[in-house]
Amino acid sequence: MKKRKKRISSVKTDASAEKVERWLKGAGASFARSRSSIIPMLQSAQAALGYLSPEAMAGIARHLRVPTALVQGVASFYAQFRFQPAGKHKVTVCRGTACHVRGSGRLLDDLTLALKVTPGRTTPDGVFTLETVACFGSCALAPVLVVDGKVYGRQTPAIAKKTLNRVRRSGGAAAAHGGRP
Ligand code: FES
Numbered sequence: 001m002k003k004r005k006k007r008i009s010s011v012k013t014d015a016s017a018e019k020v021e022r023w024l025k026g027a028g029a030s031f032a033r034s035r036s037s038i039i040p041m042l043q044s045a046q047a048a049l050g051y052l053s054p055e056a057m058a059g060i061a062r063h064l065r066v067p068t069a070l071v072q073g074v075a076s077f078y079a080q081f082r083f084q085p086a087g088k089h090k091v092t093v094c095r096g097t098a099c100h101v102r103g104s105g106r107l108l109d110d111l112t113l114a115l116k117v118t119p120g121r122t123t124p125d126g127v128f129t130l131e132t133v134a135c136f137g138s139c140a141l142a143p144v145l146v147v148d149g150k151v152y153g154r155q156t157p158a159i160a161k162k163t164l165n166r167v168r169r170s171g172g173a174a175a176a177h178g179g180r181p
Contacts, residue, residue, distance in 0.1 A: 020055045023048045024063060033064055038074050042081055051082040079120060079132055087122040087129035089167055091115075092146040096135030103156070104143040108132065110157035114164075127168060 031037040061068040093108045122129045141153025
């Protein structure tokens, strides 16, 4: 599992306190009050609420009777967790071994610069959320870029940027034909 350190910003949330409370009284209440429940609870909250708001992490801490800082610290360590609402399009760069040796590091660096966001973040216009994955299971097509679940194989930074431009213009990955599959 890809790990990282990142800062949790206090962005304005739309996962309202009521939604968080509803989740805490429903699915959240089923988790054992143990530190080993932190990651499963974070995953469950993100699946239900779309992302981890400060209210959600405080609620998890309350349920588990641990400091909120501990829950935030655990969440910030893993690339799988998001602290902002997801953008309209999810852009995932594979960081698995096959993709890595074929240039996914440069691909990610270039997309980070082009979109002006780091992995786990959403562009200010709310169009793209950039993410990474350990292996997408399409290693023969490395390096792989996935946009809204559609796989684009053998990507270079230039091809990937064209693909994203097409997605932005067309409003959906299905209408874009990028890459060299
Ligand atoms: S390593 Fe990228 S798809 Fe497997």
